Amino acid sequence: MEKQSLFARLFRPSAKSVADPWADLFQLFGVVQTSTGVAISADAAARVPAVGHAIRLISNAAAILPRVVKKVAEDGTETRMAGHWAEALLNRQANDWTSGFDLIRDCMVDALTDDRGGLIYANRSSSGKVVELIRYRSGVMTVDYHQKTGQPFYRMESAPVEAAKVVHLRPIFGKSPLTMFREAIGIAVVLEQHAAALFSKGARPSGVLSFPKGMGQDAVNKAREGWRATHEGADPGGKTAILYDGAEFKPLAFTSTDAQFIENRNFQILEVARAFGVPPSMLYQLDRATWGNTEQMGKEFLVWCLEPWLQALEGAFTRCLLGKGDLVIRFDRDDMTRADLVTRATAISSLTSARVINPNEGRGWLGMAPYAGGEEFANPHINPDRDGAPAKNEAPNGTL
Known part of the structure; x- marks a missing residue:
C-alpha cells in the first residue's frame, strides 16, 4: 500500500452515514425541488427540447474535435507528438466498449447535469501507464472537498481512489447548470405540461349554449346532438345556427395570459x-x-461557451494522463473554425506570403501531404535571384 502524505492523513474526510449523507447523495435519487413544485432531474430536464438540445449541442461539439498531444518548448511553442499513446485512447478506443467520442461526450453531459461534474477513471498497468479510461454510471464515483483547501477526495463505491487516477471535469461554482438554473428549467417544464393538458382533455370548448328555462337531461342530450349535427361536422363553415327556446350561444375566448402563452x-x-x-x-x-x-x-x-469547457478538459486530461511534464493534451479547434474553401485559400496564401507559415503547414491545414522544399519560409511572389525585370520573350507573370 502506498504511503499517504501527512497532509492527506491529517485532513482525510470522515465517512458519513445515512443520517448525515454526502451532499451529492440527494442527486443520486434525482431530487432537485423547485418553487414550481417540479422535481428536476437530468432525465426530466432533457425532455424539454431547449434544454436537451443545449446539452447535446455542447457535448457533441466538444466530442467531435480531435485530441492531440503536444510538447511545449521553453519559448511556449508547441510541437505535435504524433502517434502518442494518449491520442489513441482519446480519439479511437478509450476502452473495449467505449470510443473516444462517446467518452468525451458523456463526460460533458455529466458536467452539464451533475454537480459532481464529469468523472473518468484512469485504469493503470503495473508500470503506471494508463491502459483504459472508464466513465462509470452516475453515483458509482463520488467526490468531496477539503473545507479549507478545496482538495478533492474521490471514492468508488466507498473505497478511496487516488486523485492521479481520476479525470475530473468540474462545473463552475461547483454546481451544474441544471442545478444553478433549476427554477428557469422548472418553469419550462410546467409550461410544457400546461400545453399538453390544454390541447388534450383540458382543451377549452369554442363556446357554450345557454337556455333560460330549465331543461331535463333528455332535452339537453337532444339539443347537444342537434348542435353537433349542424355545426361540428367535417365542414361546419357557412351553416345556419338555429337555436330553440330562447337559447344563446356564447363563444369563449382566451384570456390575456393565455394569449401570451407562446410568448412565455x-x-x-x-x-x-x-x-x-x-x-x-x-x-x-x-x-x-x-x-x-x-x-x-x-x-x-465557440469563444464564450465551448472554449472554457475545452480548456478545462485539456487541463483535466493532461493532469491525469501526462502529469506535470512538458507534454500537454490539446483539442484541435480547426474543424470548428474552418471556413469555406475560398476563404481558407485566401488566408493560407496571405499567411504564406507574410512568412507566418510555410507552404507545407498550409498544405497540412488542407489535409494534403508535404512536398520537398516546402518547409522554407519564403514569399512565393518574390524571387530574390532576379532583378525584377522580366527576361526577354518572358511575360510579366513569369510565363513564356
Missing part, C-alpha cells in the same frame, strides 16, 4: 440559452436571427 414559452427558451451560454439561434429561437448576427453568435458560442 419563447422567453423560457431564452432563459435556457442564458443558463447554458448557448446563443438562442442555435436553439432554433430565430425571432431576432439574421444572416449577419447568426454567424456572429456562432463565433460567440
